[in-house]
Amino acid sequence: MKIHEYQAKQILARYGVPIPRGEAVTDADAAAEVARQLGSPVVVKAQVPVGGRGKAGGVKLARTPDEARAVAGQILGMSIKGIVVRKVLVEEAAQIAAEYYLGITVDRAARRNVVMVSAAGGMEIEEVAATTPEKIARVWIDPGIGLADFQIRQVCYAAGLEREAVASATRFLRALYDAYVANDAGLAEINPLVLTTSGSLIATDAKIDIDDNALYRHPELAAYKEESEDDPVEAEAHRRGLQFVRLEGDVGIIGNGAGLVMSTLDEVKRAGGAPANFLDIGGGAKADLVANALEVVLSNERVKGVLFNIFGGITRCDEVAKGILEAARRLSIRVPIVVRLTGTNEQEGRALLQGTKLIPAETMEQAAARIVALVRGGAA
Amino acid sequence: MSILINRETRVLVQGITGREGTFHTQQMLAYGTRVVAGVTPGKGGTTTLDVPVFDTVAEAVRQTGANASVIFVPQRFAPDAVLEALDAGLSLCVCITEGIPIQEMIRVVHFVRQSQVGGGGMRLIGPNCPGLISAGECKIGIMPGNIVQRGRVGVVSRSGTLTYEIVDSLSRAGLGETTCIGIGGDPILGSTFADILPLFEADPETEAVVLIGEIGGSDEEAAAEYIPRMTKPVIGFISGRTAPPGKRMGHAGAIVSGGRGTAQAKVEALTNAGVPVADTTSEIPGLVRQALRS
Numbered sequence: 001m002k003i004h005e006y007q008a009k010q011i012l013a014r015y016g017v018p019i020p021r022g023e024a025v026t027d028a029d030a031a032a033e034v035a036r037q038l039g040s041p042v043v044v045k046a047q048v049p050v051g052g053r054g055k056a057g058g059v060k061l062a063r064t065p066d067e068a069r070a071v072a073g074q075i076l077g078m079s080i081k082g083i084v085v086r087k088v089l090v091e092e093a094a095q096i097a098a099e100y101y102l103g104i105t106v107d108r109a110a111r112r113n114v115v116m117v118s119a120a121g122g123m124e125i126e127e128v129a130a131t132t133p134e135k136i137a138r139v140w141i142d143p144g145i146g147l148a149d150f151q152i153r154q155v156c157y158a159a160g161l162e163r164e165a166v167a168s169a170t171r172f173l174r175a176l177y178d179a180y181v182a183n184d185a186g187l188a189e190i191n192p193l194v195l196t197t198s199g200s201l202i203a204t205d206a207k208i209d210i211d212d213n214a215l216y217r218h219p220e221l222a223a224y225k226e227e228s229e230d231d232p233v234e235a236e237a238h239r240r241g242l243q244f245v246r247l248e249g250d251v252g253i254i255g256n257g258a259g260l261v262m263s264t265l266d267e268v269k270r271a272g273g274a275p276a277n278f279l280d281i282g283g284g285a286k287a288d289l290v291a292n293a294l295e296v297v298l299s300n301e302r303v304k305g306v307l308f309n310i311f312g313g314i315t316r317c318d319e320v321a322k323g324i325l326e327a328a329r330r331l332s333i334r335v336p337i338v339v340r341l342t343g344t345n346e347q348e349g350r351a352l353l354q355g356t357k358l359i360p361a362e363t364m365e366q367a368a369a370r371i372v373a374l375v376r377g378g379a380a
Numbered sequence: 381m382s383i384l385i386n387r388e389t390r391v392l393v394q395g396i397t398g399r400e401g402t403f404h405t406q407q408m409l410a411y412g413t414r415v416v417a418g419v420t421p422g423k424g425g426t427t428t429l430d431v432p433v434f435d436t437v438a439e440a441v442r443q444t445g446a447n448a449s450v451i452f453v454p455q456r457f458a459p460d461a462v463l464e465a466l467d468a469g470l471s472l473c474v475c476i477t478e479g480i481p482i483q484e485m486i487r488v489v490h491f492v493r494q495s496q497v498g499g500g501g502m503r504l505i506g507p508n509c510p511g512l513i514s515a516g517e518c519k520i521g522i523m524p525g526n527i528v529q530r531g532r533v534g535v536v537s538r539s540g541t542l543t544y545e546i547v548d549s550l551s552r553a554g555l556g557e558t559t560c561i562g563i564g565g566d567p568i569l570g571s572t573f574a575d576i577l578p579l580f581e582a583d584p585e586t587e588a589v590v591l592i593g594e595i596g597g598s599d600e601e602a603a604a605e606y607i608p609r610m611t612k613p614v615i616g617f618i619s620g621r622t623a624p625p626g627k628r629m630g631h632a633g634a635i636v637s638g639g640r641g642t643a644q645a646k647v648e649a650l651t652n653a654g655v656p657v658a659d660t661t662s663e664i665p666g667l668v669r670q671a672l673r674s
Contacts, residue, residue, distance in 0.1 A: 050626075106482055108567050108597040108633075111489055126638040143490035184481050213632060214481035216456065243630045258565060258630025259539025259594055262619040263661060269622040270660065278623075280630045311541045311548075313524030314407065343548060344526060364545075365662055 001210045002049035003224045006089045008208040011183060015175040017190065018202045022091025031072030032065040034090040043204075044071045047087040048080045049228065051124055056080045061093060083230050094204050099192035100161055101125055101136075102173050104180045106187075113141040113180070115151070115173065117159040121192035135159075147177045168201045169193065183221070184214030233277075237296045242279060244296065249274025251375055252297035252306040252335075254290075256281050256315075264309040267364050273372035276303045283315060290320075291327035298331065305375040307367055308339040317341040317349030325356060333357065336374040340367035382514030382559040383534070383579040383586070384472060384503070385448065389518050392417040392446035392470070394437065394453055394461045396428050400476075401452035404522050405429055408450075411519040416444040437468040448472035450511060450520045455479040458507060459488045462570075466492055466502050474520050475506035475570070482632070485568040492570055504570025508632065510540040510562035523547075523560065531556015533668055534580035536573060537592035538565055538599070538633070542619060546592060546661055553665035555672075558586045565631030567596065573603035581610045588613045588671050590664060591655070595620035596633045596641040604649035613671035616650040616657040617664060618643045 006024040013019050023034045035042045046058030058080050062068035072088050099121035107114040120128050120135045137158035139151045152170045180188040187209040194204045229235035237244030251273045255261040258280050265275040281293050310320045340361040341349040353360045361367035395401040396418025417440040424435030434440035449465045458477035465473040495501030511521010515530040529551040537543040580586045593600040607614050621643040623629045625636040636642050647657050656667045
């Protein structure tokens with residue numbers, strides 16, 4: 001789960017990381033009011049959990065409350081990488097002398113958490129890693145020990161931070177690590193950590209991703225979860241316990257098993273189509289589950305056809321076929337549905353589909369070609 | 381021959397009295413697996429499907445000589461269950477459970493791998509995996525046994541159903557399998573492709589290996605570094621070629637982030653290692669046959 005910048009800052013502030021004074025608001029007048037209370041130039045920042053906000057025009061400086069109102073008006077409602085901005089963070093602008101990067105994430109290959117520090121803050125760290133990797137100092141955390149103080153000193157000195165900044169930076173890195181561990185994060189970064197012209201350090205941007213698998217033990221983060229769901233169809237699917245990702249195309253995809261569904265998307269693309277979603281119904285064949293899945297897929301108005309790709313293992317294909325038939329009966333279906341069943345009892349499953357509106361297919365390739373042809377309006 | 385498990389493997393089921401645990405124990409018994417014990421704290425002294433149930437893994441091992449375990453307990457208890465298996469001295473633990481927090485797995489996998497230093501210790505398969513089958517000998521986990529045919533191909537995969545689909549097509553093509561292993565869909569796994577490939581390389585009956593990868597992480601790239609040292613052909617398949625970056629595609633580990641973990645990079649790494657990579661699953665049996673001929 002990607003949380004918003006202002007939420008990440010709220011978390012970091014609790015661990016003693018200094019953040020600029022400010023507030024997240026949902027309308028332009030409130031933005032002006034926050035600017036007036038702060039009594040200083042402010043930065044108005046779109047709250048969307050994606051990178052590249054600045055380039056998209058989602059981060060602007062305002063010298064006066066009136067300017068704050070004007071830029072907040074521009075930013076609110078704009079769409080950044082497909083996400084509509086509903087909140088802006090209005091905060092005191094910092095006087096920047098230097099910008100650093102502090103980050104902690106999971107290094108999958110090393111199977112450890114890795115701490116990264118760089119004196120080249122303010123840029124996307126992936127960009128720094130790609131162009132000037134020597135500017136990032138790293139240290140890996142022993143899972144049996146945790147992050148040791150000497151490692152923090154090591155990485156901060158190696159990164160070449162200004163000497164007057166090292167003492168504070170090491171303190172904030174400890175705080176970042178504590179926040180990372182306590183909140184089950186998969187990523188926590190302060191970028192930039194600003195060294196101000198008056199010599200103090202302040203986190204002017206922060207990012208925290210929370211491990212979805214750990215949300216069960218963080219009821220306090222439930223409110224953030226709600227706000228992280230920016231797509232109503234995705235939100236509804238997740239409420240129904242379905243693994244769902246919205247995509248750009250018009251072919252609805254439903255299958256059992258993440259790998260199989262991913263391959264189905266690839267196959268539809270190969271056949272010249274564009275998948276509208278990823279949806280994994282997991283194990284089981286209950287009509288309720290299938291109906292839920294089909295309903296969610298069809299709630300996307302762009303969908304012009306649906307492809308079911310099911311492998312029957314311990315769950316038999318005839319049971320799955322019955323589930324799909326019952327689900328199709330319950331919903332009024334106006335688009336073609338191609339069903340590909342393979343595995344245990346596939347013959348029986350396909351026989352059940354004979355004489356119904358559902359179109360059976362034998363292989364994944366045939367199924368993909370068929371649904372793409374139907375959606376394109378051609379004869380299959 | 382096969383790898384990791386065979387007729388002699390003595391299996392213990394952690395969480396045998398739960399719904400999933402009982403159902404799959406039944407399936408494993410039907411396949412011929414020697415399920416010798418179950419563990420559910422508080423249910424010691426009872427039996428499930430005629431299998432004796434113990435309160436602790438250590439006690440079950442003492443009483444039955446179990447040497448492998450399979451975990452069907454809920455996410456919040458699963459990390460502890462792996463550590464209990466490790467503590468009891470089992471040599472193999474298969475964790476089926478999905479949804480374990482990544483920070484828990486970093487810690488658990490660390491201790492599991494430490495046990496392997498200098499040989500021995502415990503090997504962990506999973507979590508979030510379907511388990512493994514040695515054709516006609518032993519099944520541990522949830523793979524459908526009926527699709528596996530005794531043959532000469534080893535299969536190792538990050539996914540579940542997609543693996544069944546591919547195994548089924550290999551069986552129908554008359555190729556058959558030695559052992560099929562699902563290593564799991566999580567970002568932090570007990571065993572990676574690079575851990576499993578040497579086992580197939582050393583298995584006299586395995587003549588070729590099918591490696592089924594997907595987006596996210598760099599396990600396929602790590603495998604590609606090892607493959608040129610193998611004498612046996614490896615055939616690859618990567619799913620998620622069209623997945624958008626930054627989106628988690630069902631599996632916790634299936635995500636392209638910061639430009640890393642793309643299908644393209646994996647296909648390229650495997651191709652450079654001399655691995656024929658199938659564009660679609662239906663090409664796999666043909667590529668295997670071709671590799672076996674040359």
